[in-house]
Amino acid sequence: MSFYTSLNGLKNAQTSLGTIAHNIANSETYGFKRSRTEFSEIVAGTSLSNPKMIQGIGASVKSITQNFSLGPVEQTGSALDLAITGDGFFTTRSPIDNTTQYTRAGSFTLNGQGEIVDSGNNKLQLFPVDANGAVTGNTLQDAVLPAQNANGSDFVGVTVDKVGTVSASYADGTSEPVGAIALGSFISPNGLKKIGDANWVATGLSGGANYGTGGSGAYGKIASGALERSNVDIAEELVGLITAQRNFQANAKAIDTATQISQTVINLRT
Numbered sequence: 001m002s003f004y005t006s007l008n009g010l011k012n013a014q015t016s017l018g019t020i021a022h023n024i025a026n027s028e029t030y031g032f033k034r035s036r037t038e039f040s041e042i043v044a045g046t047s048l049s050n051p052k053m054i055q056g057i058g059a060s061v062k063s064i065t066q067n068f069s070l071g072p073v074e075q076t077g078s079a080l081d082l083a084i085t086g087d088g089f090f091t092t093r094s095p096i097d098n099t100t101q102y103t104r105a106g107s108f109t110l111n112g113q114g115e116i117v118d119s120g121n122n123k124l125q126l127f128p129v130d131a132n133g134a135v136t137g138n139t140l141q142d143a144v145l146p147a148q149n150a151n152g153s154d155f156v157g158v159t160v161d162k163v164g165t166v167s168a169s170y171a172d173g174t175s176e177p178v179g180a181i182a183l184g185s186f187i188s189p190n191g192l193k194k195i196g197d198a199n200w201v202a203t204g205l206s207g208g209a210n211y212g213t214g215g216s217g218a219y220g221k222i223a224s225g226a227l228e229r230s231n232v233d234i235a236e237e238l239v240g241l242i243t244a245q246r247n248f249q250a251n252a253k254a255i256d257t258a259t260q261i262s263q264t265v266i267n268l269r270t
Contacts, residue, residue: 006254008059012039013248015061020241023232031071031105031198032230034237038062068189071104071231073223079158080116082106083228086220088183088212089200091140092122100125100140102184102209104228105198114155116143116166120197126166126179127213133165133177135213140182149176160224164214183219184209 016037026032040062073083082090089102101122108116108124116124124143127135145168147155153172160166164181186192191205202209214222 006251006258009251010248010255012037012059012061013244013251015064016244017241017248019064020237020244024234024237024241027230027232027234027237029105029198029230030107030227031103032232033069033071033104033198034067034230034232035064036067037064065190066192066194067231069231071229073226074229075226077225079160079224080108080110081225081227082108082160082181083223083226084183084214084220085223086218087189088185088214088219089209091125091182091184091209091211092118092199093125093140093142094120094122099201100209101195101199101201102192103197103199107227110145110158114145114147116145116158118197120199122199125182127182127211129165129177129180131177133167133180135180138211140211141179143179143181145178146176149174160222162214162221162223163216164222180213181222182211183214183222184211185217185219186210 019035019037023034038061039059041059068087070085073085083106084090084104089104090106092101092103093099094101103118105118108118111117111121118124125140126143128137128139128141130136143166145155145158149168149170149172151170151172151174153170153174155168156171157169158166159169159175160181164183166178166181167175168178169175186202186209187207188205191203191207192200193203195201212219214220
């Protein structure tokens with residue numbers, strides 16, 4: 001029994017090492033959120049068992065939870081580098097399958113069609129606004145900056161204010177609001193499913209997204225010219241790495257000891 005208990009512990013330690021290694025590897029990934037492996041005890045017993053005689057038979061991986069605490073904010077000076085100071089997520093749309101995705105990595109750029117996109121070419125989603133920048137509806141739309149305004153003046157730049165209003169500037173000195181950045185929040189963000197590149201999609205565990213704009217509720221304000229770095233603490237991860245390595249080594253030693261004892265018993269019988 002001890003052999004299988006230790007073997008189970010060995011597999012659990014390997015899972016923990018993999019989670020920590022993933023955190024360390026993404027310590028410089030913008031918008032990345034660290035994960036933690038949680039374990040639960042396995043016991044052998046029934047409803048009729050004497051509670052003083054119930055024996056533990058190892059542990060299993062209970063869950064790998066995500067920590068959505070705010071990471072350090074780095075100033076970049078680029079207008080389309082955006083950071084959220086609250087619990088909100090940027091909302092994007094995949095050009096491949098039109099799925100709605102959510103991210104904390106606010107490194108956006110303009111593509112050749114005037115669309116605001118992230119590194120994966122996912123399109124930033126906006127709420128429609130009127131000429132004064134007031135939100136007029138809750139229908140999500142792609143962020144597209146017109147190449148020219150009504151007067152025929154060429155596009156020269158873009159600004160984003162702290163509530164997320166995106167405005168296009170033109171050569172004649174005018175500025176026109178294009179939309180307001182749609183931020184999503186979730187009752188249970190730990191239920192979000194990772195899909196890579198610091199992106200998530202909603203699941204039944206997370207619940208559907210509640211949408212709002214910057215500066216309202218818990219969504220947080222939007223900082224233009226800044227990016228949220230990973231919330232991985234390297235010192236903490238290295239301590240966890242040492243602990244997981246010792247756990248792995250201890251279980252490996254227990255397996256070796258159990259094997260030696262079994263071999264000794266076999267030799268005695270022969």
